[in-house]
Amino acid sequence: MCGIFGITGHVEASNLTYLGLHALQHRGQESAGIVSSDGHGLRAHRQMGLVADIFDAPVLAGLPGQSAIGHVRYSTAGGSLLKNAQPLFVQYAGGQCAIAHNGNLINAAALKEKLEADGAIFQSDADTEVIMHLLARSKQPTFEQKLVEALRKVEGAYSLLVLTENKLVAVRDPLGIRPLVLGRMKEGAYVLASETTALDLIEAELVRELEPGEVLVIENGVLRTSKPFAEPARLGRCIFEQVYFARPDSVLFGSSVYEVRKRMGMQLAREQPVPAADLVIAVPDSGVAAAIGFSQQSGIPYDVGLIRSHYVGRTFIEPQQSIRHFGVKLKLSAVKHVLKGKRVVVVDDSIVRGTTSRKIVKMLKAAGATEVHLRISSPPTKWPCFYGIDTPSRQELIAASHTTDEIARYVTADSLGYISIEGLGEAVGDADRGSFCTACFSGQYLLGEMAPGAPEQSKLTA
Ligand code: AMP
Numbered sequence: 001m002c003g004i005f006g007i008t009g010h011v012e013a014s015n016l017t018y019l020g021l022h023a024l025q026h027r028g029q030e031s032a033g034i035v036s037s038d039g040h041g042l043r044a045h046r047q048m049g050l051v052a053d054i055f056d057a058p059v060l061a062g063l064p065g066q067s068a069i070g071h072v073r074y075s076t077a078g079g080s081l082l083k084n085a086q087p088l089f090v091q092y093a094g095g096q097c098a099i100a101h102n103g104n105l106i107n108a109a110a111l112k113e114k115l116e117a118d119g120a121i122f123q124s125d126a127d128t129e130v131i132m133h134l135l136a137r138s139k140q141p142t143f144e145q146k147l148v149e150a151l152r153k154v155e156g157a158y159s160l161l162v163l164t165e166n167k168l169v170a171v172r173d174p175l176g177i178r179p180l181v182l183g184r185m186k187e188g189a190y191v192l193a194s195e196t197t198a199l200d201l202i203e204a205e206l207v208r209e210l211e212p213g214e215v216l217v218i219e220n221g222v223l224r225t226s227k228p229f230a231e232p233a234r235l236g237r238c239i240f241e242q243v244y245f246a247r248p249d250s251v252l253f254g255s256s257v258y259e260v261r262k263r264m265g266m267q268l269a270r271e272q273p274v275p276a277a278d279l280v281i282a283v284p285d286s287g288v289a290a291a292i293g294f295s296q297q298s299g300i301p302y303d304v305g306l307i308r309s310h311y312v313g314r315t316f317i318e319p320q321q322s323i324r325h326f327g328v329k330l331k332l333s334a335v336k337h338v339l340k341g342k343r344v345v346v347v348d349d350s351i352v353r354g355t356t357s358r359k360i361v362k363m364l365k366a367a368g369a370t371e372v373h374l375r376i377s378s379p380p381t382k383w384p385c386f387y388g389i390d391t392p393s394r395q396e397l398i399a400a401s402h403t404t405d406e407i408a409r410y411v412t413a414d415s416l417g418y419i420s421i422e423g424l425g426e427a428v429g430d431a432d433r434g435s436f437c438t439a440c441f442s443g444q445y446l447l448g449e450m451a452p453g454a455p456e457q458s459k460l461t462a
Pocket residue numbers: 244283286348349350351352353354355356357389390391
């Protein structure tokens with residue numbers, strides 16, 4: 001997963017890109033980068049770490065020009081290394097070019113092998129570099145035609161921003177897997193971002209979402225749009241963006257993420273009611289909207305039973321062995337006065353390995369909850385994602401090899417209930433499930449990837 005942001009036609013392009021990336025930080029915390037163009041040449045700064053730690057006034061001053069693109073990275077292909085930080089930036093026969101990619105290409109390894117056999121030298125392990133090589137080798141006459149020819153060869157998920165000396169190009173893959181929106185600032189600058197929350201921060205107005213398969217070129221303030229790819233039979237917007245990944249204040253695939261998550265919680269309460277409970281709490285922050293929906297639908301009061309620390313970074317190294325369980329406590333702490341003697345419904349967005357849920361249930365009981373009923377606003381996660389969500393292999397996905405009852409026992413919950421795939425489809429406004437990818441829950445992959453074989457039984461040990 002990653003976040004991308006781009007702007008053209010503004011004297012403060014790199015400063016605004018910095019702010020846009022800040023708003024998209026939840027989409028990736030490993031590395032960040034900005035490439036700017038002053039119309040003659042491109043300048044780049046990329047570093048490991050968080051946006052606010054990487055960029056300061058002198059760094060941004062070194063990124064001049066009226067156009068810029070930026071990227072926050074959460075590695076799904078290629079290791080968490082500086083060489084894989086984006087935007088990728090190259091000089092080729094046609095000039096300078098930078099590219100920021102959100103998504104995952106499923107045929108990158110095969111393409112890379114062919115290119116390397118042909119003498120190409122790769123500088124990163126990121127699947128995105130394949131696009132650069134294909135573009136540089138294209139014999140097409142114009143930059144856009146080269147880019148389109150390159151993209152016709154790749155398969156998978158890509159929302160892209162490409163910057164040259166004088167153009168900003170935005171592309172969404174034909175299945176529309178990852179989001180990308182177009183906005184406009186009062187002064188006339190055009191902005192592109194993974195999520196609308198980045199537009200809100202810089203007071204840009206949402207113009208529209210890019211269409212699946214759309215190529216949008218902005219040059220000298222003029223927009224040119226085309227749809228050069230074959231139309232697929234169906235769309236594959238990532239349903240996990242709505243479940244977990246996007247920020248609740250964003251409008252995603254045309255719907256408010258907050259409203260959709262609340263509807264998931266209401267649907268969950270209808271499908272998996274808890275007959276007798278005193279309060280509904282959320283696992284913050286990802287479970288909050290669904291917990292409020294669950295409370296409103298069930299009539300069970302909502303309260304704050306868990307507090308999340310905002311100062312725990314992903315870089316935190318857990319202590320070893322005996323004090324290892326402190327890990328989740330650093331992130332979440334229980335409010336004893338709320339929980340003591342109460343029968344609690346706790347709502348979270350997903351169970352992946354099951355380790356977090358187990359720690360949370362134990363924490364709630366240790367804080368005095370007499371019963372803990374766990375409700376999950378997505379169906380059991382049974383299949384890995386090949387399109388850019390960082391899910392582990394099938395062996396590590398607890399629901400791939402265990403029943404709901406077994407998982408309930410493992411996490412030590414008094415009961416466990418998940419929303420159904422159909423119910424989730426209702427909540428996202430796609431009842432016939434024709435426009436969302438649900439592969440992580442259903443195993444029905446968009447591009448006919450071979451579903452991995454039966455998983456080995458994972459071991460449920462503490
Ligand atoms: P687990 O302990 O593996 O079951 O983790 C489940 C928790 O991780 C839930 O609270 C989710 O909100 C969160 N989560 C789900 N998917 C992801 C992801 N791709 N990256 C990071 N966290 C996730």
